[in-house]
Each structure stands twice: as C-alpha cells, then as structure tokens.
Amino acid sequence: MKHLISITILLFSVIQVQAQFLLTYDEPATGFSEAQRNDYRKPGYMQEALPLGNGRLGAMFSGGIAEEHIMLNDITLWMNAKRGLNEVEQSGTRIGAYKNFDKVREAYRTEKYGTTEGSMEAMSTKYLSSEQPLGNYAPFTDVFITTNHNPNEVSNYTRSLNAFTGIGSVNYSIGKANFKREYFCSYPNDVVVMRYSAQNATINLSIKASSLHKITSLKADGNLLVLNGEAAMENDPIQFQKRVYVDAGKAKITANNNGELQVENAKDVKIYISAYTDYLPDYPSFKGRDFEADAEKTLEKALNLGYNALKNAHVKDVSSLMDNCEFKLEYKPLNLTTDELIKNGPSLELENLYFNYARYLQLSCSRNAAVPSNLQGLWNGHLKPAWNADYHTDINLAMNYWMVETANLPSSFAPYVSYLKTIAESGKHTAKESFGIEQGWSMGLNGNVFGFTAPNVHGRRMQQSGAWLCQNLFEHYAFSKDKKYLEDVYPILKGAAEFYMEFLAPWKDGSLVVYPTWSPENAYLVKAFGKLNKQAYGASFEQQLALNLFTDCIEASIVLNKDEAFRAKLKTIIPKLTPQKIGQYGQIQEWPEDWDSPTDQHRHISHLIALHPGRDFSPLTTPELTNAALVTMKHRGDISTGWSTAWKTNFWARLHNGDKAHQFYQFLTSKRAYSNLFDFHPPFQIDGNFGGVAGVCEMLLQSHLRSVNNSAKQIEQAAFVGYQNKPNSNHFIPKTPHDNIANAPYILHLLPALPSAWPNGSVKGLRARGGLEVDITWEDGKLTEAKITAKTNTSFRIYSEGNLSQVFSLNKDEVKVWKSK
Structure with a gap:
C-alpha cells in the first residue's frame, strides 16, 4: 500500500510538471484567411497557432489536419521604410x-x-517632426503542407507545445492509423525543422512555399524548394531567400512546375527550412548579408547533422535556459486543454503556466539577433500590423x-x-x-x-x-x-x-x-x-x-x-x-x-x-x-489593457500589496490572454506577457534599494x-x-508582496542585483528558506519580515542560506 501511494505521488508530480510547461488543444488553430491577413483586428490564426523561435527566425504552426500552415518570420524583415541614405538623413531627422x-x-x-x-x-x-516613413515589421514567408486527410474522420486529436523543450507536436488517428508531427526552431543550428510520421499507414504530402511579398523566383528541384523574394521599401527593397528541403527516405518525391514538392507513400518525412534577409545592422546601409550563401550553408550543415542531432541540440539548448528559473505553486491540475483552462477562469495552474510560457516566449524571440523583440515579439502575419509592430x-x-x-x-x-x-x-x-x-x-x-x-x-x-x-x-x-x-x-x-x-x-x-x-x-x-x-x-x-x-x-x-x-x-x-x-x-x-x-x-x-x-x-x-x-x-x-495590467502588477508589488498585485496578474492571465496565451492588449502585444512575469518576480523578490x-x-x-x-x-x-x-550593497527584500492566494510554493533561480541568484520556499504564507548564490564576488543585505540584516560578503559560487526566524 505504501509503495502504491509513492507511485501515485510520483505520477501526480509528473502530471503537474507537465502542466507547468505544456500548452494543449484538442483541435487545430483557425486557418489564416485573407480577411484576417488584411485586418489584424479579426481573430484567428495569430491568436490560436503556436509559436516557435530562435530569436531571429520564428514560426507558428496551426496543426491543420487537411492542410498545415507554417507562418515564418525573420525579425530583420521590415518594409515601407528607407535605408542606405546618408548618415544624417538615415536618422529620419528633419x-x-x-x-x-x-x-x-x-x-x-x-x-x-x-x-x-x-x-x-x-x-x-x-x-x-520627421517627414520620413517609419515603415512596419513584416511577415516573411509561408509553407503549406497538404495531407488530404479528412477532418471528419479524425479521432484523438491533440496539438501541443512544450515550453520546457520548445517542441511542438500534433497527433491524431484515422481508423487504426496514427499520425504524428513534430516542430521546432533551432537556435544552435538556425533552422526550422518538422517531422511527419505514421503508424499503420503511409503519408502523401504536397509542400508549397509562398510569400505575401513579391516573389522574384520560386524553384522546385529534386528534394528542394528555393524561394527568393523582396519586401517593398521606399528606396531599396529587402532581398530574402527561403530554402525548404524534404527528406522522405526511400519514398517518391516529385518536383512540379508550380514550385511544389509531392511526397508519395512515405512513412517518415523530415522537412528542413533555412531563411535569411540581406539585412545587417550597419548604419546607414543596413544591408550586405550574403543571404543566399548563408541559407545554402546553414541548410547543408543541418542536413549533415540529421534530425535527431538537431532535435537533441535544440532540446538541450531550450531546456537548459528554461531550467534556470522555476516557479512552482501547489495546485491540483484541472486536466483541461489550454483554451478551456483560460475559459474556466482564474487558477493557480494558469498562473504557473503563464509564467513559464512567457520565459519560453522571451528566449524564442530574443537571443543574439541584430535587433530586439518588437511589439509582437517575433511573430506577425499582417502586412499592416497593429502599431506597425x-x-x-x-x-x-x-x-x-x-x-x-x-x-x-x-x-x-x-x-x-x-x-x-x-x-x-x-x-x-x-x-x-x-x-x-x-x-x-x-x-x-x-x-x-x-x-x-x-x-x-x-x-x-x-x-x-x-x-x-x-x-x-x-x-x-x-x-x-x-x-x-x-x-x-x-x-x-x-x-x-x-x-x-x-x-x-x-x-x-x-x-x-x-x-x-x-x-x-x-x-x-x-x-x-x-x-x-x-x-x-x-x-x-x-x-x-x-x-x-x-x-x-x-x-x-x-x-x-x-x-x-x-x-x-x-x-x-x-x-x-x-x-x-x-x-x-x-x-x-x-x-x-x-x-x-x-x-x-x-x-x-x-x-x-x-x-x-x-x-x-x-x-x-x-x-x-x-x-x-x-x-x-x-x-x-482597475480597468486596463494587457500591458497596462502587467505594469500595474509591478506597481502593486513595489507597493508591497501582494493581493492587489495578484488581482492584476490573475486578470492578465485569465482575461487578457488569447487561447495561445498571447497577450490580449487588444489586439496582440507581447509586452503584457513579459511585463506580467516581471511582476511575479517583483512579488517574490526585490533588490532595487541600496x-x-x-x-x-x-x-x-x-x-x-x-x-x-x-x-x-x-x-x-x-x-x-x-x-x-x-x-553600496543591494538589499534583498524576500517575499515583499506574497499574495494570500499563494500560501505554499517555491521559486528557484531568481536573479537579484549585485550578481546574485536566489531560491525561495514558503509555507502558510511565510518564508521558510532562501538560498542565495553569488555569481561574482559581492556583498548584500537581507530584508525579511521587517528586519534588516548585517552585510554579507560572498565570493563567486559561495552560498548563503537564510532561514525564517
């Protein structure tokens, strides 16, 4: 009996860990209609599809059954602006x-x-005021993958994104046949990768590349699709290339004159995508990248490594960053899909998932690209996005x-x-x-x-x-x-x-x-x-x-x-x-x-x-x-847009009112989130996701005083x-x-605004000013222990339960354990 209880506890723990990082759905995202493409206010694909990214190259997948729509973004692709002017004029100044x-x-x-x-x-x-056009962040290209599967014949459909590993997946059955897809966007190898596989069946696919921009060439040859295009600028169009390679093993692949690849009777199909623009962050030209050569070399390197090596490197990369910080509340998983979890209203499960997902979005849209995340992070499917993105x-x-x-x-x-x-x-x-x-x-x-x-x-x-x-x-x-x-x-x-x-x-x-x-x-x-x-x-x-x-x-x-x-x-x-x-x-x-x-x-x-x-x-x-x-x-x-709700979460945390801060975070997660948990401004702005999680960190630890x-x-x-x-x-x-x-040593204020709704929990890996990392546990609304690790030689003081400590000095990698009195 004791052994059975232990197994039950372990299973519950595994389920909860999954719930902390897993977005799940029992149906595909809405397709990206022409009306939605032309009007960002119309909900659909952007609010339901799931995002992947490596900081420069991004993708969203719909999980469509008859047709999968992969929307791609490159964070350097802008349009309707100017580049390459003289140094003064390029600034836009009058x-x-x-x-x-x-x-x-x-x-x-x-x-x-x-x-x-x-x-x-x-x-x-x-x-x-400037007389120059600012332009706008632009969508990049699309990939459409047709399966010809009938949605009415599908059972056991699941679409998910694991924020801990950065792996997206789709699974469903048709009769006795099982179909599986995997998606990821690799930072170590700078490619988007997909895999289609089947049990008790074969796969027939049609793979097509397209773009909303001017396509200057589109060629299908053997296993490869190559799309070249340009995004309209006021004076110097942005040039870009996308390469799509299909590995279907011994299955037949046919390249047709329409720029499509047809795959017949395959068991396992792997798709690799590389893509670049000609952008470089060189003022004032902002061009010069050999985008065609880079796309070719990157794809060749990925193919030489193969799917398993690419996936393993990707999972190691994402999970190592996700594991740096863990926020854990005590709750019983509701076993709902993510869209139903949001509709169900406020919950600790949703608040926990939102925290982890925002960290995933952060590392997915900002790594080492030449430019930072924008109003929509990395993901945009509109030629005229809200506030230009x-x-x-x-x-x-x-x-x-x-x-x-x-x-x-x-x-x-x-x-x-x-x-x-x-x-x-x-x-x-x-x-x-x-x-x-x-x-x-x-x-x-x-x-x-x-x-x-x-x-x-x-x-x-x-x-x-x-x-x-x-x-x-x-x-x-x-x-x-x-x-x-x-x-x-x-x-x-x-x-x-x-x-x-x-x-x-x-x-x-x-x-x-x-x-x-x-x-x-x-x-x-x-x-x-x-x-x-x-x-x-x-x-x-x-x-x-x-x-x-x-x-x-x-x-x-x-x-x-x-x-x-x-x-x-x-x-x-x-x-x-x-x-x-x-x-x-x-x-x-x-x-x-x-x-x-x-x-x-x-x-x-x-x-x-x-x-x-x-x-x-x-x-x-x-x-x-x-x-x-x-x-x-x-x-x-208390009435707020998404990002404003997030800022108010931080304000109330700094005012040491945990319950009021939690009220806004709760509202942000349950009332200001689309079904894919993108922030609902409205419309989508990613700053709400990031600002809200900053507010959670402020509730648990503050270090701004000296x-x-x-x-x-x-x-x-x-x-x-x-x-x-x-x-x-x-x-x-x-x-x-x-x-x-x-x-002057920074003062670490432990649990300055812990809400009553979070009586028990823990957080590890929060960073504090002064070169410190802090792990905190609490029970019944009270601090139990804080472990403070120095990442450099440093000194600090602790403020906890109304008391200010002496100055502590640590050398790099030394640890100070602080327990509640």
Whole structure:
C-alpha cells in the first residue's frame, strides 16, 4: 500500500510538471484567411497557432489536419521604410529643424496649449517632426503542407507545445492509423525543422512555399524548394531567400512546375527550412548579408547533422535556459486543454503556466539577433500590423526586457544592446539636426530596424527616450556586476546623459525641465483644449528618468574610474531638476502644474516610473511619496489593457500589496490572454506577457534599494533615497548620490508582496542585483528558506519580515542560506 501511494505521488508530480510547461488543444488553430491577413483586428490564426523561435527566425504552426500552415518570420524583415541614405538623413531627422527649435520652445514657454495653429503641438509638428516613413515589421514567408486527410474522420486529436523543450507536436488517428508531427526552431543550428510520421499507414504530402511579398523566383528541384523574394521599401527593397528541403527516405518525391514538392507513400518525412534577409545592422546601409550563401550553408550543415542531432541540440539548448528559473505553486491540475483552462477562469495552474510560457516566449524571440523583440515579439502575419509592430519607446520596448534580468534569461538581452548601439549612432544626428545639441544622442517615440530616431510625425508625441532606454542598459550591469559589459555600454549611457544636460532648460521657478515632452500618452486640461492636448514641459516621468540616468552615469564613471569632470557636472545638475510634487488630491503630480483629475483612468501611469521600474519611490524609504502613489493608483482604477495590467502588477508589488498585485496578474492571465496565451492588449502585444512575469518576480523578490549606511539597523536609515522633502512644502528635491553608491550593497527584500492566494510554493533561480541568484520556499504564507548564490564576488543585505540584516560578503559560487526566524 505504501509503495502504491509513492507511485501515485510520483505520477501526480509528473502530471503537474507537465502542466507547468505544456500548452494543449484538442483541435487545430483557425486557418489564416485573407480577411484576417488584411485586418489584424479579426481573430484567428495569430491568436490560436503556436509559436516557435530562435530569436531571429520564428514560426507558428496551426496543426491543420487537411492542410498545415507554417507562418515564418525573420525579425530583420521590415518594409515601407528607407535605408542606405546618408548618415544624417538615415536618422529620419528633419534637416535644419534646429534652426526653428527655439521658436518651437517659445510656444511652450508661453504655454500655447491645444492643437490649433501656433500651439505647442502644431509648432512641434510643423518644425520638428520627421517627414520620413517609419515603415512596419513584416511577415516573411509561408509553407503549406497538404495531407488530404479528412477532418471528419479524425479521432484523438491533440496539438501541443512544450515550453520546457520548445517542441511542438500534433497527433491524431484515422481508423487504426496514427499520425504524428513534430516542430521546432533551432537556435544552435538556425533552422526550422518538422517531422511527419505514421503508424499503420503511409503519408502523401504536397509542400508549397509562398510569400505575401513579391516573389522574384520560386524553384522546385529534386528534394528542394528555393524561394527568393523582396519586401517593398521606399528606396531599396529587402532581398530574402527561403530554402525548404524534404527528406522522405526511400519514398517518391516529385518536383512540379508550380514550385511544389509531392511526397508519395512515405512513412517518415523530415522537412528542413533555412531563411535569411540581406539585412545587417550597419548604419546607414543596413544591408550586405550574403543571404543566399548563408541559407545554402546553414541548410547543408543541418542536413549533415540529421534530425535527431538537431532535435537533441535544440532540446538541450531550450531546456537548459528554461531550467534556470522555476516557479512552482501547489495546485491540483484541472486536466483541461489550454483554451478551456483560460475559459474556466482564474487558477493557480494558469498562473504557473503563464509564467513559464512567457520565459519560453522571451528566449524564442530574443537571443543574439541584430535587433530586439518588437511589439509582437517575433511573430506577425499582417502586412499592416497593429502599431506597425514597431519599437515603441514610451513603455513597450523597455517592458519587453524587464523580466530577462529577474527571471534569469540575461542572454536574451544581447539584441537590446546591439540595437542601442545603432540608436546611439543614429541619435547623435537627431540630437544635432533636430535640436542643435552637439553632444550625445536622442531617440524619439518610435523606432524601426533602420536606425530611425527622429521625433514622431505627430507633434503631440514629442518625447526624448534616451533615459528610458538606458535604464534597462544599466540594470543589466546592476544584475551582473560585469565591468567589461559596463565599459562597452558606457559611451551610450554617457551620450544619453550629455544630451539631457544640454536639453534641460530653466522653467518659471528656475528649476530645470525637459521640453518638449509629454506624459505618455495622456492629455491634460481636456475640457479647455481637447483630448489631444498632450504636449507639455517637465513631465514627471521624464524628470524621474533624468535623475535615474544621471545617478547611473555617476556610478558607472566611478566604477570605471573615468570622466571625473563629467561626473562632477552631473552632481551639480541633479538638485536643480524640477521637484516631484504631491498635488491637491494627495496624488503624485503627472506634470509640474497640478493638472491631474481624480476621474482620469488613463492606461499609462508613467509618472510612477520612479516606483517601477525605477527605485526612488518606496514604502520603505519615502512614505509621503508612497502614499501619493497609492492615491494615483486609486484614481487610475482597475480597468486596463494587457500591458497596462502587467505594469500595474509591478506597481502593486513595489507597493508591497501582494493581493492587489495578484488581482492584476490573475486578470492578465485569465482575461487578457488569447487561447495561445498571447497577450490580449487588444489586439496582440507581447509586452503584457513579459511585463506580467516581471511582476511575479517583483512579488517574490526585490533588490532595487541600496545600503549606503551599512551601520544602520533600520532600512529607512540604511537605504539611499533619491528625493528629499523640501521643508514646509509638497515638493521633493532630487538628491545627488555620494560616491559610495558605487560600492553600496543591494538589499534583498524576500517575499515583499506574497499574495494570500499563494500560501505554499517555491521559486528557484531568481536573479537579484549585485550578481546574485536566489531560491525561495514558503509555507502558510511565510518564508521558510532562501538560498542565495553569488555569481561574482559581492556583498548584500537581507530584508525579511521587517528586519534588516548585517552585510554579507560572498565570493563567486559561495552560498548563503537564510532561514525564517
């Protein structure tokens, strides 16, 4: 009997592990109709098909019975933009705009609100906004595989994706015959691979390659399909090639004149796909890859390795990354398909699966490609996708990379660094030509893969994004303490700061503000000037980010022992930045003027960026600002889009309200998810997936506070505080850090916002700032143990159950075990 119980427990454990990583369905995804292709708002394939990817090359499979549709993406394939211009024009900047910059600023200084002629928006649009097309991320190619199986004859159909191994599969029966498919997208070998096999039957397939773009040639010869095409650009079409090789053993393969391969009476069919564009991240040409030779060599190498070797290398690669971090809640699996699990409503099983799936999506759409994940990550089937599937710098691009640090996928950050190097090179031209600023670089609201950094076409969307983008850049150092990396990115950080140092200008009270700017994407004085009255000066979010950037640059210059004069100048500027203010309703003011409305429920809450992902508002160190942030959160309410729900999850975690954070994560997983668990903005945006999981990590571990007073026993005396209250006012002045900030230990706050819905559980492999990895277990809502492993020589303090520890110092690979008292 005891042996039987042990077996039962083991089986239950295996089922639960599978449930944590497995997306399952009992029917195929909806086919991609022409209407859906032309209108991203129509649900279907993109919301149901399952994604594969290696960071550059992506695929989705429908699992269709009579016909399988494999949609392919290459993250470098854009269209309707320009490349290869001269260095200045390639940035997108309006040539000579700087000559009218002060004229534009005069509209701000004289507070010309609204959108009429002469207003801040109108002047920005007329004199500063780019006249170049941004273009859009584009679908790549498709593969259609016809089986001629009758769906009405099929039984025992299953379609699944194992997020731990990165293997997709389809299984079904027709009578006594069993049919099986496998799909994966290999990072080690840069190919998409499929396998069709049968028991008690043979397979007849028709394999066709196509593209929504212009096909310049399509040839079927022997076992090989080769498709060449080009994506329309304003001046220089993107060239690409896809190669599809079919191995059917001894079965007959026929190549026809329509560019199709026919397979007859096979038992086992393996399909290999290689594909590339001519894109290279070389500013300003953005071309030069020998895509045809690369496609040929990559395919040849894959064929020499064979299916089993490719699959084994792929599984080892994906599972090793997935195994770096594991979130485990206690629940009994409901044994539902994933679509039914979502329809069933909130559950711990769904919350656990969502966490693991988001990590899979992250490593699938961002590895070492030349450009980072976009609004849709890697996957897009529309020639005109929502919001161009571009790079939005007013939250979305940054949010895509929050979880790579905490959820232990740091290798996924490489494309972000690559992109920022291009942006900094392009942005120096925008800084000079748009604003007349000789030092540093600037980035506007929207970006593409061709170095577009210019101000947006709409003047109401004027934004400088360098500080926001650099926040992630420095955070990557904070988590790793890798000085070689910091040396590499330091010129980007410094360049962003140099731009702001010159761009800041005194306002009415003499404090320094950023303008033109806005508070994404909100309006003010709506009754007087309309809902498009968005342009402003000194928006709180950008002032907070400027402080964040300047502080990071000070630390970086100390760590690298360089630029002492630059550092000193930053220190003098910081206290001159316009203060953060608490307004008439007790809220954090969104603008320097008290324009906030308590009935404003806008999805953006950018003026709390110092709470998250910043570090300068905290319940432990700034009680007045925290209380004001709570008022702001109450005003904004609980109604949210996908990414906004994710951000609110993080906000509430940083406010140490686990149940409220869980409420939003629960809503995100059950009400803001399509059947394939893609985030439902609506429509699809992947930042919700990534931001939500970042929020889970924040519920379990926070490490953004620094101990600058290591002798202090109370955290409010120990931690660095970025703002100090101006006596007898509601103003909080930015504070210059002391040089000891560079060596100040990070404070690890264990289970800062554990929800009551998660009474028992564990997490392993969370990353903390300071070069640390942390495993945590808890029971009955209380910490039982934390294991802290140093990934470099480091020091830290622990804050748990209201108590602050001494400073602990560890050498690389040493472990500190902390148990609840």
